[in-house]
Amino acid sequence: MHQTAPEPVPALQGDRNGASLPRNAWYSPFSFEIAGRLVRHLPHPLTRALAAGVGSLGYRFCPDRRAALMSNLEQLNKQDASELCLACFKNFLRMLHDFSDAAAGGIPSLNNLIVAQRGFEFLNEGRSRGRGTLLITGHLGAWELGGMMLAAEGLPVNVVTMREPTPKLDVWRQEYRSRFGIKTITVGTDKFAFVEIIQALRRNELVAMLVDRPYLNSGVAVRFFGRPTLFSAAAARIWQHTGATIIPAFVLQLQPGRYGCYAYPPIEMDNGASTESNTQRVADVFEAIVREFPDQWYNFVPIWQS
Secondary structure, eight states, rough: OOOOOOOOOOOOOOOSSSSSOOOOTTSSSSHHHHHHHHHSSSOOOHHHHHHHHHHHHHHHOOOHHHHHHHHHHHTTTOOOHHHHHHHHHHHHHHHHHHHHHHHHHHHHHHHHHHHEOOOHHHHHHHHHHHHHHEEEEBBBBBBHHHHHHHHHHHHHEOOOOOOSSHHHHHHHHHHHHHHTOOOOEEESSHHHHHHHHHHHTTOEEEEEESSSOSSSSSOOEEETTTEEEEEEEEEHHHHHHHHOOEEEEEEEETTTTTTEEEOOOOOOOOOOHHHHHHHHHHHHHHHHEEEHGGGGGOOOOOOOOO
16 A cells, blocks of 8 residues: 555445436447448448538537537637537547447557557556556547557556446447457446456556546546536545556547557656645646647536536
C-alpha cells in the first residue's frame, strides 16, 4: 500500500455524472456485427460516407443527445456550437465504423487505422518503475482502439468498464477484446473490481479506464472549462494504494479512417494533496486535450452541475 493510502476504497459502482440518458435501441451485438460485415465487404469510402450520413441523421432526430452535447460544447466555444455539434455526431459514427472494422478484421484492420504513435516512451518509463501503469482516458476519440493497439504490441492490457445494458452485449464485448488479448475488469457493486485493478498493477501491467464520468461511489467536484462538474476519483485513489504511474492516453482521428495513438507525460500526483486536488490535476490535463480536439468529444449526456 502506498504510504498515503487511506482506508480501503469502497466498491466500484456505476455512478453517473449529471443526468443520464437511456441507451439507444441500436446499441446491441447485432448492430455491431452487421456494421462489421458491411465494413468488411463494401468499399470503405462508401461505408464511411454512410456512417457520416447516419451521424447527420442522429444530429437531427436525437434531440435529447443533441441538446446535451450542445450544452457541453457551448462551454468550450461561447459562440454558436451547432456546427461543432454536428461534426461530433458525424465523427462519432465514423469512430463506430472504424471500431466495427477493427473488431471484425483484427490486427490487419487495426494497423490500417493507426498511422501515428507518440509518447510511448512514457509507457516504457512507467513500466520500468515496476508499480504498474494506469492509463486514463475519456469519451474523446476512439478509446477502444487504444486498448486493441497496445495489446497488439504485446503489452498486458486490462480495461476497466461498466456493465453493458444487456448480458449479450457484455459477452460480445469481452469476446472481441479477448481476441486481442485484452482482459476486461467489469465494475460491479462489490470490491472485486478494485482488487483486480490492484493485482494487475502489482503485476506491472497496464490498466486503462475512462475517468471523465465517475464510477466510484461518487465522483469528486472539479473545475472543467470554468464550470463545476464531477470527475472520477478512481485514478487518484488507486495511485494512493499503488504508486502506479498515471498516463493520459487517447486515440484521436487525424482524418477519416486515420488515427494517432498518443500517450502524454505522466500526471504527477501530490503526496500531501487531497483526492479532490489530485483529481483536479487530471481534469486540467483533459481540458487541454479536449480543447485541441473538440469535434471528437463524445459526451452525449449533460455534465455540468448547476
